[in-house]
Amino acid sequence: MAIYCGIAYRRKSFWCYRLLSTYVTKMRYLFELKEDDDACKxxxxxxxFYLFHNLSPMLQKSEPQYLVPKYSLLELERLLGKLGQNTQRIEDSVLIGCSEQHDAWFALDIGLNHSSSINASLQKPEMETExxxxxxxxxxAFxxxxxxxxxLLxxxxxxxxxxxxHQFCSRSGQPTKKNVAGSKRICPANNIIYYPQMAPVVITLVSDGPRCLLARQSSFPKGVYSALAGFCDIGLS
Ligand SMILES: [Zn+2]
Structure with a gap:
């Protein structure tokens, strides 16, 4: 029994170490892509590539849930070409993660018009059919x-x-430019670097035995309720 426990413990430690080591190498790789434009290119x-249209992700129905399709660069170029769009739009992609084998994942919104895009917004129904x-x-869809x-989405x-x-610099009003990974935007006029912000929030589940207090906003989809939550404001105590 003791030998068995010893083996199980060593196996568990090995897997924990392996998971941790995979996580660390993934994070290092992502950091490299964020800092090195050539490596990211x-x-x-x-x-x-994961596709969005005006911040809504492309999903495919596969009962009882949704699947999230991803496309290779070649497939994406072919798709944009088929719809008469310039592949320059792909430069608007942002890095969102990578697989354990270090295949990078990007997201691209083909409905939003960024300053670097030279094309008009693609028609949503046309894209969905395609x-x-x-x-x-x-x-x-959550x-x-x-x-x-x-x-990921x-x-x-x-x-x-x-x-x-954040297409424009809040100091000079000049257009900002994203790095290849999309981990920051830079103003070429005064070199100010803008990083994506995080907004701290608090969420609390008020419970009373088996019951809990939930709330919903009129904008929520039907049947969706939430624990009480809100953004933290500056100086809030
Ligand atoms: Zn500026």
Whole structure:
């Protein structure tokens, strides 16, 4: 029994170490891509792309849940070409993660018009037919996605939203330019660097035995309730 426990413990330690080591090498690789434009350009060539349209992700229905398709660079170029779009739009992609084998994942919004895009917004129905899926409101699809996809799509949506809202320098008014990974934006006029912000929030579950207090906003999809939550304000105590 003691020998068995010893082996089990060593196995568990080995897997914990391996998980930790995989996590660390992944984070190091992502950090490198964020800091090195050339390395990130290289990663774009072999990367996979998640598509959004006005911040809604492309999803494909596969009962009982949604699947999140990802596309290779070649597939994306072919798709944009088919719809008469310039592939320069791909430069608006942002890095959102990578696989354990270090295949980089990017998100691209083909509905938003960034300053670097020379094209008009693509027509949503045309794209949906072509991609055999729908651009869905992420909040409405939350419960029918697996946890990993929810986390990845939330990261992507937040980053795409941040880029869309930070096209210009708040000091000089000049257009800002994103680095290849999309981990920052730089103003060429005064070299101010802007990084994506995080907003601290608090969420609390008020419970009373088996019951808990939930709330909902009128904007929530039908049947969706939330624990009480709110953003923290500056100086709030
Ligand atoms: Zn500026």
């Amino acid at each position: 290289k990663a774009l060539q072999t990367g996979a 991609l055999r899926g729908s651009f869905m409101d992420l909040r409405k 419960l029918q996605l697996n946890a990993k996809d929810v986390s 939330s990261t992507a949506q937040a980053l795409l939203r941040w880029h869309d809202a």
